[in-house]
Structures are given as C-alpha cells and as structure tokens.
Amino acid sequence: GQQLNQSPQSMFIQEGEDVSMNCTSSSIFNTWLWYKQDPGEGPVLLIALYKAGELTSNGRLTAQFGITRKDSFLNISASIPSDVGIYFCAGLPLNDYKLSFGAGTTVTVRA
Amino acid sequence: GAVVSQHPSWVICKSGTSVKIECRSLDFQATTMFWYRQFPKQSLMLMATSNEGSKATYEQGVEKDKFLINHASLTLSTLTVTSAHPEDSSFYICSVKAGVKREQYFGPGTRLTVT
Numbered sequence: 001g002q003q004l005n006q007s008p009q010s011m012f013i014q015e016g017e018d019v020s021m022n023c024t025s026s027s028i029f030n031t032w033l034w035y036k037q038d039p040g041e042g043p044v045l046l047i048a049l050y051k052a053g054e055l056t057s058n059g060r061l062t063a064q065f066g067i068t069r070k071d072s073f074l075n076i077s078a079s080i081p082s083d084v085g086i087y088f089c090a091g092l093p094l095n096d097y098k099l100s101f102g103a104g105t106t107v108t109v110r111a
Numbered sequence: 112g113a114v115v116s117q118h119p120s121w122v123i124c125k126s127g128t129s130v131k132i133e134c135r136s137l138d139f140q141a142t143t144m145f146w147y148r149q150f151p152k153q154s155l156m157l158m159a160t161s162n163e164g165s166k167a168t169y170e171q172g173v174e175k176d177k178f179l180i181n182h183a184s185l186t187l188s189t190l191t192v193t194s195a196h197p198e199d200s201s202f203y204i205c206s207v208k209a210g211v212k213r214e215q216y217f218g219p220g221t222r223l224t225v226t
Contacts, residue, residue: 003154030213031213031214033214033215035217040202040220040222041219041220042115042117042204042206042217042218042219042220043155043204043217044217045112045214045215045216045217048212048214050213088154088155090215092213097143097160097208097213097215098145098157098160099145099155099157099215101154101155102154103153103154104154
C-alpha cells in the first residue's frame with residue numbers, strides 16, 4: 001500500500017490538553033483505522049470508521065472519516081500520561097485488504 | 112475484536128540459523144493473516160499475506176525463500192526466517208483480518224535479534 005501523509009510527526013503536550021492529528025491520502029479509502037502502539041508492543045485498534053463523514057468516539061478519543069474519503073483525523077481530549085505512544089492511521093480501499101499506513105505521530109505528555 | 116498472540120515475544124539467534132515465529136488467532140477463525148516488520152522509529156511494512164490452505168502472497172522485494180510462511184489452520188500462521196543475518200533483526204508483527212468488518216487486529220510482536 002501507499003504511505004499516507006500523517007501529521008504532525010511528533011508532539012509534546014501538557015497533561016490536560018487536547019491533541020489533534022490527521023492523515024491524508026492521494027486516493028480514496030472505504031475504511032479508516034486508528035491505532036496506538038506502545039514501545040515493544042503491537043498496534044492496538046482504537047477506532048474504525050466506515051462511512052464518509054462518520055464521527056466516532058471511544059472514551060476521550062474522537063475520529064472522523066473525511067467527506068472526500070481521502071482524509072481522517074483523530075482527537076484526544078484532556079490528555080493524560082498514559083496517552084503517550086505512537087498513533088498510526090491506516091486506510092483500506094474498496095476490494096483490498098492491504099492496509100496503507102501513516103508514518104505515525106509520537107505523542108509525549110508532560111505532567 | 113480478535114485476540115492475537117505471538118510466540119516467542121523475543122528471540123536471539125546466531126547468523127545462519129533459522130527462526131520460527133508463531134501467530135495465533137485465539138478467538139477468531141482467520142482465513143487471512145498478515146505479516147509485517149517494523150524497524151525502529153518507522154511505520155509497519157507489510158511483508159506478506161498468509162492465506163489458510165494456500166500459498167502466501169509476498170510483497171515486492173520480500174524473498175519468499177527466506178521468509179517462509181505456513182498457514183495450516185484457521186488459527187495458526189508461522190513465519191520462518193531462514194539463514195538469518197543481522198540485517199534481518201527487526202520487530203515482526205502479525206495481524207488478523209476480522210471477517211467482513213475489514214478491521215485488522217495485531218499481535219504483540221516478536222523482537223528478533225540476529226548476532
């Protein structure tokens with residue numbers, strides 16, 4: 001799959017702040033997935049999006065499937081120390097099961 | 112979601128030897144599994160798609176004779192790194208495609224170090 005454009009590459013935030021990251025693609029996707037990876041672990045699925053315009057929450061996490069189907073964003077509200085990690089976006093086109101990944105956003109929370 | 116395990120979680124082997132990594136889908140019958148490798152501070156790179164009962168499909172640039180994949184049952188896929196070299200040292204992660212939902216669930220990964 002293609003490499004998606006994920007930004008920012010890294011961010012340092014204060015505990016309690018909101019975090020926002022996004023992902024763009026040159027082609028259309030039918031599914032957007034957001035994962036979090038802790039050091040030495042496999043990625044854990046946070047949110048899955050299936051429809052353009054869809055807005056889905058999972059606790060303090062909110063993600064949206066862009067209307068153009070070429071982008072998605074993830075918000076983390078009121079960040080806490082355990083939000084530290086690398087967040088990856090991933091997209092699936094129609095009729096394919098190979099994920100395309102972003103390069104990841106490294107989040108570091110300052111207490 | 113699907114629960115995926117990998118064994119071993121880490122392995123150190125000598126150059127020239129072979130290493131087998133297991134990926135198990137614990138609560139889901141997986142006809143398709145995927146194998147990735149990840150280098151430090153990089154994203155995941157798909158190596159191959161493992162299909163139950165048939166040959167694996169390898170991504171361009173991945174040597175199928177070096178990275179042998181066997182998917183003999185709906186719950187187990189194995190990756191064997193043959194004649195390992197230090198440049199094969201990496202983090203190997205498998206994933207399971209959870210049916211029609213098109214989501215993928217990842218295992219915890221296996222850290223391979225070749226000395």
